[in-house]
Amino acid sequence: MATHAFKINRYNPDDERRGHYMQEYPLDVQKGWTILDCLNEIKWKQDGSLTFRRSCRSGICGSCAMTVNGVNMLACETQALTLKSSTIVVEPLRGYPVIKDLVVDLEPLVESLYAVKPYLITKTPLPTDQERFQSPEERAKIDGLYECILCGACTSSCPSFWADKKYIGPHGFLKAYRFVADSRDEGTREHLEALDDKHGLWRCHTIFNCVEACPKDLNPTKAISELKKELVREKIG
Amino acid sequence: MRVIKHYRVHLGTLAWILHRLSGLALIFYLLLHIWVIHHLIGGEESFDGIMERFNNPLFKFLEVGLIGVIMFHLFNGLRVTLIDMGVLVERQKLLFGIAVALWLVCWFVISVAMISRFGGVPFS
Amino acid sequence: MKYREHVRSGGAILWFFQRVTGIYLAVVLFLHVWILHYALKEELGFAAVKDRIATPMWKTIDISFLVIALFHGLYGLWIVLDDYIHKGWLRVFIFGAIAVIALIFVTLGILTILPFNPGGY
Amino acid sequence: MATIDPETIHDVEGIGVHNIHRHDVVIVGAGLAGLRAAVEASEEYDVAVISKVFPTRSHSGGAQGGIAASLSNEEEDHLEWHMFDTVKGSDYLGDQDAIEILVKEAPVVVREFEHFGAPFSRTPEGRIAQRKFGGHTKDFGRGGPVLRACYAADRTGHVLLHTLYEVCIRNGVRFYPEFYALSLIIRDNICRGIVGWDVINGGIHVFHAKAVMFGTGGYGRVYKITSNALSGTGDGLSLVLRAGLPLEDMEFVQFHPTGLYQQGILVSEAARGEGGYIINDTGERFMERYAPEKMELAPRDLVSRSEQTEINEGRGIGGKDYVHLDLRHLGSEKIMKQLPQIHELAWKFLHVDCIKEPIPIQPTAHYSMGGIPVDKDCQVFADGKKEMVQGFYAAGECACVSVHGANRLGTNSLLEASLFGRRAGKAIRRFLGVQREFPDLPPDAASSAIEEVERLLSSSGTERVSSIRETLQEKMSLECGIFREADQLQRLKKELRTLEERFRNIKIDDRSKRFNVDLLEALELGHMLDFTEIIVEGALNRKESRGAHYRTDFPKRNDGDWLKHTLAWKKDGEIIFDYKPVVITRFQPKERTY
Ligand SMILES: Cc1cc2nc3c(=O)[nH]c(=O)nc-3n(C[C@H](O)[C@H](O)[C@H](O)COP(=O)(O)OP(=O)(O)OC[C@H]3O[C@@H](n4cnc5c(N)ncnc54)[C@H](O)[C@@H]3O)c2cc1C
Numbered sequence A: 001m002a003t004h005a006f007k008i009n010r011y012n013p014d015d016e017r018r019g020h021y022m023q024e025y026p027l028d029v030q031k032g033w034t035i036l037d038c039l040n041e042i043k044w045k046q047d048g049s050l051t052f053r054r055s056c057r058s059g060i061c062g063s064c065a066m067t068v069n070g071v072n073m074l075a076c077e078t079q080a081l082t083l084k085s086s087t088i089v090v091e092p093l094r095g096y097p098v099i100k101d102l103v104v105d106l107e108p109l110v111e112s113l114y115a116v117k118p119y120l121i122t123k124t125p126l127p128t129d130q131e132r133f134q135s136p137e138e139r140a141k142i143d144g145l146y147e148c149i150l151c152g153a154c155t156s157s158c159p160s161f162w163a164d165k166k167y168i169g170p171h172g173f174l175k176a177y178r179f180v181a182d183s184r185d186e187g188t189r190e191h192l193e194a195l196d197d198k199h200g201l202w203r204c205h206t207i208f209n210c211v212e213a214c215p216k217d218l219n220p221t222k223a224i225s226e227l228k229k230e231l232v233r234e235k236i237g
Numbered sequence B: 001m002r003v004i005k006h007y008r009v010h011l012g013t014l015a016w017i018l019h020r021l022s023g024l025a026l027i028f029y030l031l032l033h034i035w036v037i038h039h040l041i042g043g044e045e046s047f048d049g050i051m052e053r054f055n056n057p058l059f060k061f062l063e064v065g066l067i068g069v070i071m072f073h074l075f076n077g078l079r080v081t082l083i084d085m086g087v088l089v090e091r092q093k094l095l096f097g098i099a100v101a102l103w104l105v106c107w108f109v110i111s112v113a114m115i116s117r118f119g120g121v122p123f124s
Numbered sequence C: 001m002k003y004r005e006h007v008r009s010g011g012a013i014l015w016f017f018q019r020v021t022g023i024y025l026a027v028v029l030f031l032h033v034w035i036l037h038y039a040l041k042e043e044l045g046f047a048a049v050k051d052r053i054a055t056p057m058w059k060t061i062d063i064s065f066l067v068i069a070l071f072h073g074l075y076g077l078w079i080v081l082d083d084y085i086h087k088g089w090l091r092v093f094i095f096g097a098i099a100v101i102a103l104i105f106v107t108l109g110i111l112t113i114l115p116f117n118p119g120g121y
Numbered sequence D: 001m002a003t004i005d006p007e008t009i010h011d012v013e014g015i016g017v018h019n020i021h022r023h024d025v026v027i028v029g030a031g032l033a034g035l036r037a038a039v040e041a042s043e044e045y046d047v048a049v050i051s052k053v054f055p056t057r058s059h060s061g062g063a064q065g066g067i068a069a070s071l072s073n074e075e076e077d078h079l080e081w082h083m084f085d086t087v088k089g090s091d092y093l094g095d096q097d098a099i100e101i102l103v104k105e106a107p108v109v110v111r112e113f114e115h116f117g118a119p120f121s122r123t124p125e126g127r128i129a130q131r132k133f134g135g136h137t138k139d140f141g142r143g144g145p146v147l148r149a150c151y152a153a154d155r156t157g158h159v160l161l162h163t164l165y166e167v168c169i170r171n172g173v174r175f176y177p178e179f180y181a182l183s184l185i186i187r188d189n190i191c192r193g194i195v196g197w198d199v200i201n202g203g204i205h206v207f208h209a210k211a212v213m214f215g216t217g218g219y220g221r222v223y224k225i226t227s228n229a230l231s232g233t234g235d236g237l238s239l240v241l242r243a244g245l246p247l248e249d250m251e252f253v254q255f256h257p258t259g260l261y262q263q264g265i266l267v268s269e270a271a272r273g274e275g276g277y278i279i280n281d282t283g284e285r286f287m288e289r290y291a292p293e294k295m296e297l298a299p300r301d302l303v304s305r306s307e308q309t310e311i312n313e314g315r316g317i318g319g320k321d322y323v324h325l326d327l328r329h330l331g332s333e334k335i336m337k338q339l340p341q342i343h344e345l346a347w348k349f350l351h352v353d354c355i356k357e358p359i360p361i362q363p364t365a366h367y368s369m370g371g372i373p374v375d376k377d378c379q380v381f382a383d384g385k386k387e388m389v390q391g392f393y394a395a396g397e398c399a400c401v402s403v404h405g406a407n408r409l410g411t412n413s414l415l416e417a418s419l420f421g422r423r424a425g426k427a428i429r430r431f432l433g434v435q436r437e438f439p440d441l442p443p444d445a446a447s448s449a450i451e452e453v454e455r456l457l458s459s460s461g462t463e464r465v466s467s468i469r470e471t472l473q474e475k476m477s478l479e480c481g482i483f484r485e486a487d488q489l490q491r492l493k494k495e496l497r498t499l500e501e502r503f504r505n506i507k508i509d510d511r512s513k514r515f516n517v518d519l520l521e522a523l524e525l526g527h528m529l530d531f532t533e534i535i536v537e538g539a540l541n542r543k544e545s546r547g548a549h550y551r552t553d554f555p556k557r558n559d560g561d562w563l564k565h566t567l568a569w570k571k572d573g574e575i576i577f578d579y580k581p582v583v584i585t586r587f588q589p590k591e592r593t594y
């Protein structure tokens, strides 16, 4: 039962003068507690005004992505004790405007998601009374893509995004490729449109922070490299 | 506005920063180099004279550094290109390791050749 | 929610070119190092350089080396600035400046290489 | 996400609120039910979806195992078999006309999901893959388990939710993410919209609509150990109660047999569908004694009760309150291919590698069978039976059609949420074809909501919301859990009154308007306290054992007195009960054995 110090970024929009500051909370961390358990414990027992997003607490909804000790992760699936540090620094996702404490405005994330037309585009009429067929091999092509929970950890970790707030970002690229790679999708051009853009694919410098940050162990960089090839093929033949 | 803005530097970030810095260093070196060489077309005497001046330990040292920068950018550039081609994307750290190993080996070998022979001006 | 405005970039071809030129530079650079530090048996000096550059093959190689290195490097410089500079007018200015630099230095380089003739100098 | 499109704002005189938005259809809840209705209605009308969490953060995304439909992709299956299993699973309390709709439309709904782009797992022939699930059998229960649950690895809910969200984007559905519904505007049995709280910026917004639909999900959070998200607080139920409408069959709460020990996080039934064993301290597969035929794949109520019995009788692992789920014999390849998420969950939350070790599990509060009484087109009953509320619909876990009766079969609820969400959408389209005008907004539309928020924001008592909530959860788990008894329930009833007292004396630390989670948690607690009373009194009231409701003092099912649905209102703090008959068409009640 080690005593930990949680240093948490505080920001109250109603108190602009104070701006951002770090507040320290001592906490006896129990074995098995996740970062989210710790934050809840602080909120529920020490300071009710501490604000963060959470919902599923099982790593599937994507609410609780934040920066812990300088790395983006899901608070709810990170065991506090495995961080092996008695000081735990918790900050909001970098690159997004902060609404309050650890809560960021994800509007830019959603906007760039919309930009890639994130839905299956089909042109041939659908079969009636039947599903479309897709072989297990074709289906396997979107493994590692469809699992994205839109947590934003990847894009928020990307230096290209820090430099350009309109950068579509790895989550957008991954989503675009999820459809491009789907054997049922017939809208490759539409998905790619927004990517060949000033704020699009060419801003990715293969930095791999997105891969390191993704809590679902997805590999946006791989998707990005496939998309770049696809676009180049289209242009050069 | 924000208090701490620290984000952990992963291997990939390190590679990118070094690639950027080396690339920038190289382009400025290249411009300088073209400028200098241009002024040397005056003829044999001035060329060799200048070369003689470069043939001292300080410039050798700088040149060894230059080779290091070029070789890093070169091998990391090849790493990036391989990843862009979809090669070993999932093993990027291994790929970086290979690039670093080749970089160090080439750097060493070329430096030895350079120092042990004579002063040369790269890009000549 | 509105779709964001789409800003065409034409980045695909330039991106591809950056890779191709990178590979070319890698090959030529090794060639260069080889010639300079291993193949060359005599003292590295004007005479050695002159004789080599005087052949048409080396002229082609050196000029392409020059142009491609400049393209790769200056486009690289633009990539970097492009990341951090978002003000419209400043971007236009920088882009123009880089283009001018490119022109000047290509000319300068070619003027340096071309005059080497077997009988010249 | 908090930007407001000025086009949707309309001024109405005399209502003291920030904004009034006008949409043909306003849907509260962005889970499968809400989004499926939005997809349907947005084909023709202007639809707004309001959700207290961003749409893809909705709880539906946590569902793992599958969605039922007798597609016969893997082996022979029939609508009738599915219907029989559902009726039997419901312990004959499910309405068979509704269940018939459920099984008949299931294949259509699942194939539509495929057409929308859902990445289902596939059979070698390229069809949607199916797996076994508890309670789903061949040949009217005479055959073994049947492959009926359509799945995408163990992320079925996630892929369905994201797929619907994507189609909503395609259809131009207007989202109001992070808006919290505070009250319903119903006057003269006509629903005119809802009042919401803009979580991000603070402020009351009125949503004026021709039709309102609720898909606000379940309330697992009234229990201590639960599989539900922290946002699963059943808000919609008390909003309905407060509007003077009844709730149906609230005493039926499902406990899932495989929650991660102490966390409650769900280990999908797919783990048993793929062949996992449950074992006690002596290493015995104890389900042999409780359900010799179906073993681990018996319905949830039975398995949970068996587990709890083992634990109560001291055969939990090391005498503690958990047993083991053993997957080791499945081998690492099968685990990683079919159950990757379970492997990840067990590892991340318990540090157990289920390829090498058994997973400690205990029953966890999972699903609410009861809810807002609706007809087969999801329109809400004003009196629970006949009279309807015009323009008000509900579907998904918050509604009670009732297809699950006293106990839901696994994979039937994703089906219910999407299928009845779709029906609600269709019904709304029909309704809007006739109803072209917006109903009038009463001038006091927002007054109760404003009052509630202001009261909470200025509350300066001594009690912490979290400590009241914790007590509530502990007591509910202890005294209104898997096994129930008159004495305990009586005690609990009194306890709830004190909790309500304490709630009136709360303080909240955060008094700001923007992103005030402290305020939200207080609002949620208020909601939970409102409807738990109905769960407890309903449990006390129903003197029999049926499905998930088990009374140790009345251990037998009693069809003579209790083959009927409970309806409950809250009037002036008192609970009033009424009943309605169960619709029985094809399958007469029989004893339920597995
Ligand atoms: C861990 C787990 C696994 C499951 N696995 C399966 C399975 O394999 N198969 C199966 O068939 N079923 C499964 N279920 C059950 C099934 O997931 C749910 O019953 C179903 O998803 C409910 O969907 P819904 O649309 O009704 O509600 P939800 O998905 O819970 O959505 C509720 C929505 O309402 C919104 N909301 C609530 N209150 C308010 C308010 N006051 N203001 C604004 N918005 C509000 C929320 O933000 C949310 O968007 C599982 C459940 C759990 C907990």
Ligand code: HEM
Residues within 6 Å of the ligand: A204, A205, A206, B019, B020, B021, B022, B023, B024, B026, B027, B030, B070, B073, B074, B075, B076, B077, B078, B080, B081, C018, C019, C021, C022, C023, C025, C026, C029, C069, C070, C072, C073, C074, C075, C076, C077, C079, C080
């Ligand atoms: C030797 C072989 C070389 C290879 C294989 C190579 C490869 C690359 C590649 C692949 C990039 C793109 C990186 C990205 O877009 O993320 C790049 C960028 C760059 N290169 Fe090279 N290059 C080489 C030589 C040079 C030389 C000689 C110069 C200088 C003239 C140079 C200057 C740059 C610059 C300035 C950048 C931009 C840096 C950035 O984007 O961060 N490179 N190089």
Ligand code: SF4
Residues within 6 Å of the ligand: A147, A148, A149, A150, A151, A152, A153, A154, A155, A170, A171, A174, A213, A214, A215, A216, A217, A218, A220
């Ligand atoms: S790719 Fe990974 S990190 Fe990025 S949004 Fe999706 S799940 Fe999150």
Ligand code: F3S
Residues within 6 Å of the ligand: A157, A158, A159, A160, A161, A169, A170, A203, A204, A205, A206, A207, A208, A209, A210, A211, A220, A221, A224
């Ligand atoms: S971190 Fe960013 S630069 Fe590319 S590889 Fe990932 S998107």
Ligand code: FES
Residues within 6 Å of the ligand: A053, A054, A055, A056, A057, A058, A059, A060, A061, A062, A063, A064, A065, A074, A075, A076, A077
């Ligand atoms: S709370 Fe849902 S991912 Fe962490």
